[in-house]
Amino acid sequence: MSKPRIALVVGSTRATRFADKPAAWLMEKAAARDDFTLEILDLRDFDLPMFDAPASNAWMPSTDPKVIAFQEKVAEYDGYIILVAEYNHSITGPLKNAFDQASVVGAKKPMGAFGYGGVGAARAVEHLRLIPDALHLGPERSAVHLAAGEFMKVHPLGANGAMSEVDAILAPAATALFNDVVWWASATNTARAA
Numbered sequence: 001m002s003k004p005r006i007a008l009v010v011g012s013t014r015a016t017r018f019a020d021k022p023a024a025w026l027m028e029k030a031a032a033r034d035d036f037t038l039e040i041l042d043l044r045d046f047d048l049p050m051f052d053a054p055a056s057n058a059w060m061p062s063t064d065p066k067v068i069a070f071q072e073k074v075a076e077y078d079g080y081i082i083l084v085a086e087y088n089h090s091i092t093g094p095l096k097n098a099f100d101q102a103s104v105v106g107a108k109k110p111m112g113a114f115g116y117g118g119v120g121a122a123r124a125v126e127h128l129r130l131i132p133d134a135l136h137l138g139p140e141r142s143a144v145h146l147a148a149g150e151f152m153k154v155h156p157l158g159a160n161g162a163m164s165e166v167d168a169i170l171a172p173a174a175t176a177l178f179n180d181v182v183w184w185a186s187a188t189n190t191a192r193a194a
Contacts, residue, residue, distance in 0.1 A: 004181075007040075007076075011092050012085040018085070046069070047066050048070055048097060049066065051101055062101070074105045078189055082114070084124050107135065110188065113177075114144040114145075116147075119145075144170055144177055
């Protein structure tokens, strides 16, 4: 069996987003491993309309070519790590819209999270964990939370330092997240193949 392909879904699309910095750090951490491949799936790269189909693709096929292209891309992966910004105690609108557009293509695959913000996007990550239940995704317990003082060390509104300044704090959580997502991706790949 080949190595699992995991998508790092960048959930913020704002021009001024912070997401690119932790995404690059997580990609660097993943590159040091040989048991999976991590690829960026940036919601900015998809011009997804707001969900307005008569029903989700769980009940009827999508017809919008942009939505179909997104669904086909999402389906390529064996699991997902969602890079989560916290907006008003929840996930971003574009991220929720993306989940609504691709209801079944990630079914029976694991999903982990990396949250960032004042409280490490803890509330957004908790909210995020409710969504996969409806989509037959498996939310992982392990997550990375870039919070408080560590967040301000690397954020442009704080010291704007390099992610290496918070590496010692975040690396153990990233390892646990990778371990969980890879284990479940391998297990679900085997089960789906059978």
